[in-house]
Amino acid sequence: MNNENEDQRITDLLRADNEQPPKALDDAILKYAKSSQTENQNVEAKNKKRDWKPWLAAASVVLVMPLLWLMSQNESLIQSKETSVMPQAAPQPSAKSMGTPALEQRNEQRFEQALESAHADFVDDEQEQLNEEDKITVSGSRIKSALDEAQAEPAAYIDQFEQVMEVESQRSITGRMIDHESVEANKALLKDELKAKKRTIKPSNMDPLMALEYAQFGRYLEQGQFDLADQLLTEMQENWPDFDYEDMIYRLAIAEANNSES
């Protein structure tokens, strides 16, 4: 008991000293605790942002696919535009609105201008155009000299003009040669991909109405009513466009072939 009391007195004496850390240390430690909490929250916020990243990636893929498809469409549009615009570069006024001599004169002028431009480019930059794929540029002096030459012997340049136009029609708006094969290949790829996204016709995928139509289609095939089956197939394609009807088309074709054989 005496021992316990004395121990307690030593403890009291020790605590009476009550030595404390300096205030600067207190502040540093409390500040560190606070900053670590903020840091944790920031890390958590970052992680939350990171959670969105897969969704953003998926969304961007969904956006990019139609864009690629549109771009390929645009490429073919540009090509068709170039082909259609080049031979008749300037719009021609109707014959009714102008007198015949004036019309002839104006047409002649336009033809000459087009000829001059083509001739100038052909003569000066023929090799560059074909090999380096540069854009056609026309300077005033070149127009003048080309005009003189064209006036001297216009018929000689008509063939050259047509050749140039043919070459130019193969160029895209960027001045590069259009690779038709790769454009077609890309289109085919995109079509396949778009098709691949279509839903397979299965009882679990179909709504009740579609299931009824599908059953009716089967009955038409059994009964040999191919016209009705074909009509129903067309209607189904219109009403449920996100399904893949290849299998049904195949079934119809087989049924028709079997029927014609028998």
Add this chain to the structure above:
Amino acid sequence: MLDQLNDEQLMSTFKQKHDINNQRAFEMLYARHKGPFYRFITKSINNEQDAHELYQELWFKIINNKDKFNEQQKFTTWAYTIARRLLIDQFRKTGRMAELSRLDNSEPDELADTGLPSPENEFTAKQMSRQLNQTISQLPHSQRHAFLLKCDGELSIKEIAEITQQPHEKVKSQYRYAVNKIKLALEHFK
């Protein structure tokens, strides 16, 4: 509200990332233990600058490892274990490991179980306090830790044994040696 929570509950609140009271919980915990932790380190090292660094490191470790703290465990046991490891590392760095492991060879019989004088006035109390600190700083580390953890850290012998990873009886005897030495040192104030 927060001051009614025990240390473990305060640590638990501090761990909660979205609790608006987490910072206040830490402040409360810090206010409760800063003195004992500080004294434990300063009295273990006898070098003010190193003691300050270690003390700061101890709290940084508590903050950084708060997620590893198990609420079933006693906070002070956990924190003093970290503090002791830091001290061991420090002794290794300064080549004082032998001092840490050295056991006191003095026989208990040598230390008379003398009664402790009570401070008659403030001057005597200050004198006694100075003598006490000096005696503590001269104790072997094992006894010093046992004494400081028991008296200032308010830990039981069992908890000290857990922290220092020593048998219960050994810790008990280390503590008794330390107390007897201190009593002897304070004898002349009688």
